[in-house]
Amino acid sequence: MELVGAIIVLIGSIFLFLGALGILRMPDSFNRIQAGTKATTLGTLLSLAGLIFLMPGWWGKLIVLIMFIILTNPVSSHVLARAAHHIKTPLTPQTVIDKYADEENKELDNHKTEVA
Amino acid sequence: MNIKNIIVTTVILFIFWILLDNTFELLNLLLGAGLALFLSLIFCRSCNVFGDMKLTPLGITYTFIYLFVFFIELLKSNLDVARRVISPSLPIKPGIVEVKTSLKSPMGRMILANSITLTPGTLTVDIEEDRLFIHWIEVKTADPEQATNEIVRKFEKYLEKIYG
Numbered sequence: 164m165e166l167v168g169a170i171i172v173l174i175g176s177i178f179l180f181l182g183a184l185g186i187l188r189m190p191d192s193f194n195r196i197q198a199g200t201k202a203t204t205l206g207t208l209l210s211l212a213g214l215i216f217l218m219p220g221w222w223g224k225l226i227v228l229i230m231f232i233i234l235t236n237p238v239s240s241h242v243l244a245r246a247a248h249h250i251k252t253p254l255t256p257q258t259v260i261d262k263y264a265d266e267e268n269k270e271l272d273n274h275k276t277e278v279a
Numbered sequence: 280m281n282i283k284n285i286i287v288t289t290v291i292l293f294i295f296w297i298l299l300d301n302t303f304e305l306l307n308l309l310l311g312a313g314l315a316l317f318l319s320l321i322f323c324r325s326c327n328v329f330g331d332m333k334l335t336p337l338g339i340t341y342t343f344i345y346l347f348v349f350f351i352e353l354l355k356s357n358l359d360v361a362r363r364v365i366s367p368s369l370p371i372k373p374g375i376v377e378v379k380t381s382l383k384s385p386m387g388r389m390i391l392a393n394s395i396t397l398t399p400g401t402l403t404v405d406i407e408e409d410r411l412f413i414h415w416i417e418v419k420t421a422d423p424e425q426a427t428n429e430i431v432r433k434f435e436k437y438l439e440k441i442y443g
Contacts, residue, residue, distance in 0.1 A: 178357055185364040193414045194373055197402050198360055204397060205357040223298035237396035237403075244404045244414060248375075260374035263404055263412040 168216030175209030178202050190255035192247045200240040207232055287329040288319035329386065338441050345437040349394055352433070356399040363416070374418040375404060378411050378427040380435060387442030394434050401430055 185198025211229050215222050248263060289312075296311035297303075363370055382388050392403040392411060400416035413430060420426055 178361070181361045181364050185360060188364060188369060189371070190369075191373075193375075193402065193404075194371060194416060197400070197414065197416050198364060200396060200402065201353075201356045201360045202364075205353060220301075223301040227295065227298050233397075234393075237393040241392065241396055241403050244402055248404055255373065258373050258375075260376060260418060262377040263375045 164216055168213045171213030171216065172210050173213075175206045175211075175213060178206035178209065182206060191258075192252050193244055193254065196240050196244050196247075200236060204232065204236050281324075283334065284323050284326060284329050285316075285319045287334075288323045288326075289315045292318060341437050341440040345434070345441065348433070348437065349397075352394070352398040356397060359399040370417070372417045373414065375412055375414050376418060376420075376426045377423050378413055378431050379423060380409050380411060380427075380431055382409075382435065382438055382442060384442040387438050390442075391431065391434055391438055395430060398430075398434075 179202065182199055182202025185202060186195045189195045189198050208229055211225050211232075215225050218225075254261060292315035293312055296315060297308070300307055300311065380388060380391060382391060388406060392406055395401050395403050395411070395413060402414040402416075403411055404414050405412045411431070413426075415426075415430070419429060
């Protein structure tokens with residue numbers, strides 16, 4: 164039982180490590196957020212799931228933690244990405260398309276005509 | 280007053296009570312049920328979060344199918360990111376594309392956006408009415424319709440059944 168838990172926690176920490184590596188290696192904020200969100204979600208999830216095997220008495224609280232992480236992790240990364248785009252964080256030169264920039268410019272033009 | 284909202288909120292609060300309390304004594308469970316009902320009656324008379332959820336057997340079945348599909352995608356997404364991070368050449372071709380959703384309910388759209396963020400190579404940057412802007416780590420197509428088929432379809436067909 165303890166061995167199973169330890170192995171699951173180990174796999175989780177490997178994913179967390181890969182997420183950290185991704186944050187270092189990726190070229191711009193958006194790709195870093197991508198690597199960060201995905202690897203940490205499964206990494207944290209597996210670490211907590213492994214703890215259920217190690218500490219069976221904590222299962223309820225650990226499940227609550229897992230649910231909160233699944234709910235909040237994508238929201239926070241979405242808000243980070245949105246804010247990064249709004250302050251015009253440069254995208255990597257490898258970027259092939261940016262539909263969102265066109266949309267923001269359109270909004271800005273509308274605003275200008277309204278003010279004028 | 281929306282009966283459905285109050286019922287769903289009560290059930291969720293009660294489940295949280297059981298998970299946090301972790302003892303299965305009758306008195307504790309009754310207290311939890313009472314508190315859950317009381318709190319949702321106070322705070323959820325005008326909220327409209329679960330209003331368009333379908334509480335039919337079909338809707339509940341699809342909720343479970345959806346959770347299953349979601350976990351498979353979550354696993355795939357992590358392996359995908361791990362592969363990209365490890366490979367020395369860093370194979371990425373990022374870009375922000377636009378996709379459309381046919382979901383009407385705000386809750387359904389929120390779940391769709393969150394699911395997209397947690398699945399292979401995609402990150403929701405913004406949502407405006409029925410258009411989602413998605414950062415894609417490996418852009419396969421710039422055409423909105425093809426991108427919609429590629430990214431949104433696999434979740435939408437289940438969420439349509441649950442949220443209409």
